[in-house]
Each structure stands twice: as C-alpha cells, then as structure tokens.
Amino acid sequence: xxxxxxxxxxxxxxxxxxxxxxxxxxxxxxxxxxxxxxxxxxxxxxxxxxxxxxxxxxxxxxxxxxxxxxxxxxxxxxxxxxxxxxxxxxxxxxxxxxxxxxxxxxxxxxxxxxxxxxxxxxxxxxxxxxxxxxxxxxxxxxxxxxxxxxxxxxxxxxxxxxxxxxxxxxxxxxxxxxxxxxxxxxxxxxxxxxxxxxxxxxxxxxxxxxxxxxxxxxxxxxxxxxxxxxxxxxxxxxxxxxxxxxxxxxxxxxxxxxxxxxxxxxxxxxxxxxxxxxxxxxxxxxxxxxxxxxxxxxxxxxxxxxxxxxxxxxxxxxxxxxxxxxxxxxxxxxxxxxxxxxxxxxxxxxxxxxxxxxxxxxxxxxxxxxxxxxxxxxxxxxxxxxxxxxxxxxxxxxxxxxxxxxxxxxxxxxxxxxxxxxxxxxxxxxxxxxxxxxxxxxxxxxxxxxxxxxxxxxxxxxxxxxxxxxxxxxxxxxxxxxxxxxxxxxxxxxxxxxxx
Numbered sequence: 001x002x003x004x005x006x007x008x009x010x011x012x013x014x015x016x017x018x019x020x021x022x023x024x025x026x027x028x029x030x031x032x033x034x035x036x037x038x039x040x041x042x043x044x045x046x047x048x049x050x051x052x053x054x055x056x057x058x059x060x061x062x063x064x065x066x067x068x069x070x071x072x073x074x075x076x077x078x079x080x081x082x083x084x085x086x087x088x089x090x091x092x093x094x095x096x097x098x099x100x101x102x103x104x105x106x107x108x109x110x111x112x113x114x115x116x117x118x119x120x121x122x123x124x125x126x127x128x129x130x131x132x133x134x135x136x137x138x139x140x141x142x143x144x145x146x147x148x149x150x151x152x153x154x155x156x157x158x159x160x161x162x163x164x165x166x167x168x169x170x171x172x173x174x175x176x177x178x179x180x181x182x183x184x185x186x187x188x189x190x191x192x193x194x195x196x197x198x199x200x201x202x203x204x205x206x207x208x209x210x211x212x213x214x215x216x217x218x219x220x221x222x223x224x225x226x227x228x229x230x231x232x233x234x235x236x237x238x239x240x241x242x243x244x245x246x247x248x249x250x251x252x253x254x255x256x257x258x259x260x261x262x263x264x265x266x267x268x269x270x271x272x273x274x275x276x277x278x279x280x281x282x283x284x285x286x287x288x289x290x291x292x293x294x295x296x297x298x299x300x301x302x303x304x305x306x307x308x309x310x311x312x313x314x315x316x317x318x319x320x321x322x323x324x325x326x327x328x329x330x331x332x333x334x335x336x337x338x339x340x341x342x343x344x345x346x347x348x349x350x351x352x353x354x355x356x357x358x359x360x361x362x363x364x365x366x367x368x369x370x371x372x373x374x375x376x377x378x379x380x381x382x383x384x385x386x387x388x389x390x391x392x393x394x395x396x397x398x399x400x401x402x403x404x405x406x407x408x409x410x411x412x413x414x415x416x417x418x419x420x421x422x423x424x425x426x427x428x429x430x431x432x433x434x435x436x437x438x439x440x441x442x443x444x445x446x447x448x449x450x451x452x453x454x455x456x457x458x459x460x461x462x463x464x465x466x467x468x469x470x471x472x473x474x475x476x477x478x479x480x481x482x483x484x485x486x487x488x489x490x491x492x493x494x495x496x497x498x499x500x
Contacts, residue, residue: 028275029151032062032069033201033264037232038107038256039073040080040361040379043095044300045292048284049258053292053300056099058261058282060293068151071100074232074253075107075161075205078121080361082311082375083304088113089121091303097126098296103146105159105203106131107232112380114173130159130203133185135178145189147197153268156197158189160204160219162233164212168358168410170382171458182206183214183222190225198272200227207234208244208253211404220249227274228252228264235326238262238281252279259283311372316485319492322364324377329357330408335496336360336377337414340477342498343484345416348386348474349500350451352418352437354397356461358410359453359477369485371478378478382453387469392444394418394435396465403428411461416498453477 045051078089132144145158254260344353401413
C-alpha cells in the first residue's frame with residue numbers, strides 16, 4: 001500500500017512539474033532588438049551623434065530592463081573616418097566586441113579595404129557576420145543565418161547584402177566575389193530553415209532608395225512571412241521608412257552616422273507568434289540624460305589621441321563654406337565637388353576630371369582646413385588615375401552620371417574643365433547635350449586625358465565604360481586634395497577653379 005501511495009505521489013509530482021513547465025512555456029516573451037546602421041566609423045559621440053559610448057550605455061540599460069536584448073549592426077561600419085581607416089577597421093571591430101554586438105551584415109563600404117581584409121576583420125569579430133547572398137568560388141562567404149533560442153522562442157536572423165556592392169565599392173578589391181539577387185536568396189534561406197523558427201528577422205543592407213533594385217520594401221512585399229527587417233544602406237530615418245512602407249513587415253532604420261539607435265520591441269504570445277512589434281529611435285535630442293559608458297569613452301579617447309597629432313595639422317584655409325551634404329552632392333555639382341575635381345587637374349595635368357558625388361562624405365565650414373577634415377570628406381582611400389577617353393565616349397559617361405536623377409545617387413558627376421547641358425525631364429540615356437571641354441565643343445575623334453578615382457576606372461558606380469582605360473596612378477584622393485589646398489593657401493570662390 002505504501003509503495004502504491006509513493007508511486008501515486010511521484011506521478012502527481014511529475015504531472016505538476018510538467019504543468020509548471022507548460023505554463024512557463026506558455027507565457028508571453030518580450031524581446032528587444034537594438035540596432036545601428038551606416039555608422040561609417042562615427043564612433044565618437046557629438047552633439048548629434050550617439051557614438052559607441054552612449055550606445056554601450058543604452059544597451060546596458062535596455063539589457064537590465066529586459067535580459068532578452070540583442071545589439072545588431074546593419075553594415076557600412078568598418079570604414080569611413082580616419083580613426084577607422086588608419087588601421088583598416090580593426091579599431092572598430094575591437095570596440096564592437098567590447099560593446100557586445102551579436103550580429104551584423106555587410107554594407108558595401110565594409111569591402112573598401114578589399115575582400116581579404118574583410119575576411120581578416122571577420123576573424124577578429126566576436127560577433128557573427130550574416131550575409132546569405134555573398135559568394136566566392138560558388139560558395140557562401142559568410143554564415144547565412146543563425147537561429148537563437150531566446151527565452152524559449154526560436155528567433156531566426158539572416159542577412160542580405162546589397163547587389164550594388166558590386167559597383168559601390170572598388171570592384172578591383174572584390175574580384176571573384178558575387179552578390180546574388182536578395183529576393184531569390186531570401187527564398188532559399190526560408191526553404192532551408194522552414195519549421196525551425198518562430199520569429200524571422202532580416203538584417204538588410206538594401207535600403208529604400210528608388211535607385212536601388214530591389215528595395216527593402218520590395219523584399220517585404222515578396223516575403224511577407226518576415227516579421228522584422230532591420231535595414232541600412234539608404235541612410236533613411238524610421239519616420240521616412242514608415243511613410244513609405246505599406247506592408248505588414250516592420251521595417252526599421254536609424255538614418256546614419258550614429259544619429260540614432262534603433263529599438264524594436266517584440267512581444268511573442270503563448271502560441272509563439274508575434275503578438276506585437278513596435279519600433280522607435282533613441283537620439284541625443286530625445287534622450288538628453290543618456291550618458292556615455294566611461295570605459296568605452298576612455299578607449300575611444302586613447303585611440304583618438306594616438307592619431308590626432310597627425311590628423312589635426314592645418315593644410316590650408318577656406319573663406320567660404322564647402323558644401324558636401326549627401327542629398328546635394330548626389331544631385332548637383334557643388335563648390336566642394338568643383339574643388340576636388342580641380343585638385344585632380346592640378347596634380348595630374350589631365351584635360352578633364354570627374355569626382356563622383358558618392359565619394360564626397362562631408363562638408364567643410366569656413367576657416368582652417370585640417371587633414372582630419374579632408375580625410376572625413378574623402379575617407380575611402382581611393383587613388384587618382386588617368387586614362388585616355390575619346391570625345392565620343394563622354395556622352396555615355398555623363399549619361400551614366402545623371403541617369404538616376406531626380407533620385408540622389410553616388411554616381412552623380414562633379415566635373416572640372418567640362419560643361420554640358422542637362423535635361424532631366426528626358427528619359428535616362430538621352431539627357432545630355434552640348435558637351436564642352438576647355439570651353440570648346442568636344443571633338444568626337446580626339447583622345448582626351450581623364451582623371452578620376454581608381455574606383456571609377458574599375459567600374460564603380462556603374463561607370464563600366466571606363467574599365468580598362470586607366471594608365472597612370474597618382475596619390476590618394478585625400479592626398480591630392482591636401483596638395484591643392486596647400487597650393488591655394490586660402491580657398492575663395494574666385495580661385496578654387498584650377499587654371500593651367
């Protein structure tokens with residue numbers, strides 16, 4: 001009798017235990033995803049940029065409130081400012097490891113040091129780089145996806161890189177690397193992980209620029225089973241994405257340069273389906289009491305001190321503000337674009353110079369010009385090359401440059417010693433006329449010497465008609481700018497145009 005009683009008690013205990021487990025499993029689970037995108041090495045906090053110290057503090061605060069909190073990056077991270085470029089991204093990876101990032105996907109500018117260097121950075125990273133559609137020699141380069149058990153919820157994270165990487169980094173640095181169609185690749189991933197997840201999160205460096213094909217919104221339309229797309233590439237704010245996105249997929253982005261830290265709050269119901277999903281952005285303006293993590297701040301300070309002795313050297317002055325704002329330099333020629341193009345003529349002696357708007361990354365206010373400012377304007381380490389181009393070929397070059405208007409695009413040409421008439425109301429490919437070089441109509445049969453970036457001669461920004469034409473190499477674009485600024489002494493509206 002006693003043995004039977006013990007058996008009954010044991011059975012009841014097991015049943016009670018199973019009931020408790022089921023009740024725990026049936027509870028709602030809250031998951032928070034913090035995300036950054038298009039930092040471009042803006043690791044130092046400022047009046048408008050959070051910097052890694054404040055991002056670290058915000059992450060610690062969020063994790064204290066909800067242990068189910070992850071920190072994720074959406075690319076264009078390892079390259080941008082001299083503080084990152086000097087050691088080819090190693091300092092950024094080290095800081096990201098300290099912050100505790102879990103995942104990132106690759107942006108096109110993460111390939112700027114070349115594919116081999118990105119592989120080295122990948123080995124240094126204490127986080128996973130996810131990108132399903134990046135291939136070399138027929139094999140995926142990065143881990144395509146990762147399924148995490150977060151408090152009993154299976155969350156699948158997968159990454160996609162923009163196909164534009166093929167021409168929005170130096171093509172020579174990624175020879176043999178291909179970027180497949182994101183929608184096709186995403187469908188393959190979903191087939192591979194079918195039945196293995198409860199929540200699906202895409203890490204996307206795709207963006208919503210109308211010049212992109214596809215956009216992250218088109219991805220959401222094609223794959224409505226995605227719960228959240230954490231997006232980068234187009235430097236779009238959350239508010240602007242919300243205006244454009246009419247799908248049931250939550251798409252988020254934070255602008256660029258660390259101006260915001262994205263916050264996605266997910267509530268997973270007892271049925272393991274997403275009960276609610278919301279997004280917001282932490283900024284300096286809406287979080288004035290957010291203080292930076294002192295340990296991270298000190299690491300950044302020490303790094304900056306080691307570099308500033310060189311970078312703070314004054315190389316010239318400007319009497320006028322030099323315009324480099326993204327939306328402007330990608331749709332019209334500015335005085336800064338003119339200055340950079342004329343610097344190429346000064347150093348090379350070419351007939352024509354071309355600078356792409358996407359290579360101009362900041363403005364310079366009136367006053368002293370330091371090396372640091374110039375490396376900020378031209379952070380990519382491209383070098384100047386010259387090559388011979390027939391007059392008849394300039395129309396195709398210019399048509400490519402203005403082909404995406406009115407959308408802002410990095411291919412927009414800033415030119416020296418060449419003028420043309422533009423009619424953007426006409427179809428792409430038939431917008432340019434009245435091409436003049438040195439004030440004279442272009443001679444279709446004459447060979448002219450063109451100076452531009454190695455990035456452009458390698459087919460970057462889709463200037464494929466220039467591939468193979470480079471003949472001579474010159475110093476880097478930033479070094480050329482420095483030499484021209486030193487030559488001018490003080491830049492004015494009257495002297496910025498180089499005269500042979």
